[in-house]
Structures are given as C-alpha cells and as structure tokens.
Amino acid sequence: MEKYKSDVIYLPVDGDPICTVVLRPAKGEKFPSILFRSPYEKEHENITDGEMCRRLAEFFTPFLDAGYAVFFQHCRGSGKSGGDCIPFVHEREEGLALQSFVRESPVYNGEIYLLGGSYTSLVHYVTAPFADDIKGASLESFDSDRYGMFYRNGFFKINLFGGWHPGVYKQKSGIKTDYSPEQYLKKPLTEFTRRVYGEPVENYDAALANPDRSAPFWSTKEGGSDSRDAERDTRVPMLLTVGTFDAFTHGVLKMWENMTPRAKAESALIVHPYHHGGSAEEQPYCFENGELAQGFPGFDLRWLNYTRGVGEPPVPPGSVTYYEIFGKGWTTDGSLFKAGCTVTYPLGNGERTYTYDPEDPTRFEGGLTHNFGGTKFMAPPGRDGVVTVFTDPLPAGGHVRGGMKLRLRVASDCEDTCFYVRVGITKKEGDFSLRDDIDQLSNHFKGYVPGTPVDLEFDLDPIALQTGEGERLRVDIASAAFPLFVPHTNTREPLYSARGTRVAHNTVFLDGCSLTVGFD
Secondary structure (H helix, E strand, O other): OOOEEEEEEEEEEOOEEEEEEEEEEOOOOOEEEEEEEEOOOHHHOOOOHHHHHHHHHHHOHHHHHOOOEEEEEEOOOOOOOOOOOOOOOOHHHHHHHHHHHHHHOOOEEEEEEEEEEOHHHHHHHOOOOOOOOEEEEEEEOOOOOOHHHHEEOOEEEHHHHHHHHHHHOOOOOOOOOOOOHHHHHOOOHHHHHHHHHOOOOHHHHHHHOOOOOOOHHHHOOOOOOOOOOOOOOOOOOEEEEEEOOOOOHHHHHHHHHHOOHHHHHHOEEEEEOOOOOOOOOOOOOOOOOOOHHHHOOOHHHHHHHHHOOOOOOOOOOOOEEEEEEOOOEEEEEOOOOOOOEEEEEEOOOOEEEEEEOOOOOOEOOOOOOOOOOOOOEOOOOOOOOOEEEEOOOOOOOOEEEEOOEEEEEEEEOOOOOEEEEEEEEEEOOEEEEEEEEEEEHHHOOOOOOOOOOEEEEEEOOOEEEEOOOOOOEEEEEEOOOEOOEOOOOOOOOOOOOOOOOOOEEEEEEHHHOEEEEEEO
C-alpha cells in the first residue's frame, strides 16, 4: 500500500498556470497543511510530474510521517509554473491565492502552517497580516524589511540583491545576462539593467534610484510595504532562525527587537554560528554542534508540532537561543546578547591619510551581516587604502555580548565620501572578521566642508563570542568594500545618475577613535 498520495494542480493566477503539488499521507482525509513556495525549481522543470512528486515526498517525509499535508508551489516563472519570474512582484497575490486554494481543498482541517528559508520565507511575509487559520511558522534567514535586501545606509548591496537577482529574473525566458560585480563600476547606473539584462527592469531601476530609506518608494508595495512589520504584532507563533554571519543577520535581529512583547512571548529566535545556509562550508571554523540540525534536530517540525500542542518546542518560546563562538556553544536567555558592562578601547594616536579612488576600490572578502559570503580571515595589514589598528589585549575568557560601537574622527578633501569599517579578532590562524558597516558623510553632515574633522559612529550588529589569552580586536578602516557595496563617487551627485567620480584623500584622527565592547 502506498504511504503517501500526491496531486499536481496548475492553479490559474492572473492568467498563468502556477504549478502546485499536494502531498498527504495515504491514511486519513483531513490534515494540518504546510505551505512552501519556491522560485528555485529548475531541477523539476523537465522531469515528469510523478518523479517530481516522488522527490518532494522524499524531502518532506518527516512532515508527512507526522501527519501533515504539504502544498508545495513553484513561484511564477520557475519550475513548471508559467509566466515570468520577476522577484517580489507577484508573491503576495500568489501566496494569498494558494491559501485560498488550501481552504477549499478536501484535505484542509482548518490549520495552515508556513515553512521556508531565505526567499521562500519572504513569500510568506508578504501575505501578512496573517489569517486566523495560520497557526505557526518556521522561517529562516530572511527579514520583512525589503530595504535591507538592497541597501545599508544608502549603499547598494552588490553581493546580496545585486548578485542574486540575475540568477532568478525571467529564468525560463532564455534571457542572457551580462552580469559581473564590475558592472556596478560603470556609470551611469541608470543604464545598469539595460547593460546587464538587455532591457529595463522597472522595479530594479526604481530600487537603484531610491537609496534613501525614507524615500516614498519604500512605502509602496513595489518597495516592500506588503511585508514590512509582518512580525510586529503577529498572532502566529514564529520560529525565526539566522546565522551569526548571514546576509540577513541584521534584519532578522531587528525583527526580533520589533516584535511586541505578546508576539515575542509566543515566538523564538535561534542564531547559529555560520552563514546563509547554516553550514560550516566555506567558513574558517567548524564549531562543535553548531549546525541547526546538530543542535536542534528536526527543529522546524518540532516547532510546528509544538504550536499544535504536540510535544516540546526545540527552544524555549519568548527567548533567544544563540551560539557563543569560540566559547560555550549554545545558550538561551531572554535577551538579545545583552551586555552586563562595557569597555571602551582607544584606537591610537596621530593621524593617517589614505587615497581612495572609486575606479579602483579596495576589496574585502566575506559579507558578514549585510552581504552573502559569511566571514573570512582578514587580509594582512598594510594594504593601500586601509588603516589598520589594534586594541589592547582583551580579558582572557571574556564573554563579548551585544553590539560594538565604533567611533571615528575623520576628514576628507572631498565634499562627500564614505567610510567602511571592519572589526575582527586576532586568532592563531589569522585575524577573524566579526562585523562591518558603511556610512557616508552626507548622511550626517549636510553641506560638509572639505577638510573639516567630524565624528562618525557605527553601531555594529550584536555578537556573542569568548575571548582567548592575548587576543585583541582589529579594526580596518577604508572607504570602499568591493564587491560588497557599490563604491561611493566622492561627490554629492546621486549615485544612480552620477557620471563621474573623484579621488579622495581621507584622514583618520586616531586620537578621536574608539571601540566600545560589551561583556557579559
């Protein structure tokens, strides 16, 4: 007797057939229903429906064995679905259509559960506010604020949206993209999508034209208003998971902070020690028991079961469970890496001046918490265009908690420029990157007068780590981080329309620089 049943249905949504696979246990008639929508279904495009169902049933076996039905849908223009895949554009309508289809299905028992990771989480956020029959959600590595996928402080994230979009845009149309990060060095960016895709991409162009978070664009559906604050006062118990070095770390941690006390009490956050995808692959260290599947086997299924009143949750609701790197591993508490005290480390004396040429930007590896790539060892000190300083030794066995605050005193001979900072810790194997940030003078000093010393503050994302004997923090200061962010032109001209650049001579006054660190 077959263990599972399956159907493949092509739902008509706005004129296009959207491939929807329905999997369910062979025994029984009505089941709690899991929704999963994905644009990454190329492997299913040219196989039979039967083989596709077999593969999906194998992947979702734990959920099917636990008594769930699974509604798995290929996003528009991917896999076996018709139409063009244009990220973000159709997800709300198609997600709501899928929910309506489930409610009309004979297998629907009145309960819907949301499951996803990365973009397959975003497709659920955009269906908020969530209906009463959505009872639980396990969502990994994506946040509800669209701006954060594109920008940090007005700097476009090449190694997040910029590199991801060409791989999914109109993926079944045969469009040939001419993409490389160097395309972002060409001016003007008003021609970017025409150069790369051979045609204008309206929502991409609109995002490039609006680097300011307060721009009206970011309050439109096109700019992500359909997902923003989806978590704030949700009545759906959410399990949020993200890595210490994930492109969405900053956003997911902000989501947790944004939740109302009631919503937070019913939800939970897990922060593992790796990057997007949750494994040690391509990362400098492999931390014992650090992968989610190692620390919390079956965490997503266990969370959904818990929301149904079946079994214990994988982590305590109302809390943050995180991995202290180089230290004691998994820890659970009610705060977000809360520090008990702070120590401020001065960063030296004198001044350092370096040259920054936007046509030949300084390069950094590892996206840390704003771009893909996780973390890497830092390049040896002494690079052109980078000021490197070290703190005094940290306390041996100290437990760093929370966000570090970096204060810089700087000046430039240009009317506008930017500063990129990266903080790492000295290890025997090399200097290990921890956190980074980027900002520009014009965000804080309108009408900056060249040559004027000013103070910039960077609030670095929270982290939990244990320090070792003789270890110090290393701070790299530069004015570009390519191919992570689009380089600043050193002019006040909007980056999107800028046709030229200037060479800047930027100065760091170390006497006015410090790094404040929280300790537990």
